[in-house]
Amino acid sequence: MAHDHDHDHEHDHADEHDDERELTDAEARAEAERLVRRDVALAQIRQYGDPVLRMRGAEVEAFDDELRRVTERMNGLMHDAEGVGLAATQVGILRRFFVCTLAGEDRVIVNPVVTPTGDDTEVDQEGCLSLGPIRLPVERASRLRLEAQDEHGEPVSLELEGADARVVQHELDHLDGVLIIDRTDPDARREALGQLRPRLVLA
């Protein structure tokens, strides 16, 4: 799942007229490197139109070095791409696991089972590292219980709400081949598909 922070940041700056100094050379170089790192990461993440994104991952049975190696690499990709979640299907692995940041902590979530707690739902904007700059309104359960395993096969049991609950529902959808364009309202879907189609032709 893509970070929404960029947008907030731009907004902050529009209101802060006293912050219009030029970047130092070091800052400009760091910013350029950040953008290159992000593009290199995004190039390794499957993009909309790739059939793998529509496939269902199988349960993980082996908690081996290979799993830990892959999840470590995915965690790096997620941060470089400036996302808060990345599912195995997004890097072409048809297995049920994802990496994410919950309450500021990096997690590996394997074989997740999500149970909403209560009937409350919230609609908020979501982005996806496989859908470019598109942001869509998606309705999600406000609170849930997550039962899963970590990369060592140890049980994970978390009660989540708000943004953390949203990230987990978004990533779990990826493991079932479901994208936010399937979850949004018809008008937003039509507009998003219009934006995505030219990308397909160019690809």
Ligand SMILES: [Zn+2]
């Ligand atoms: Zn996504």
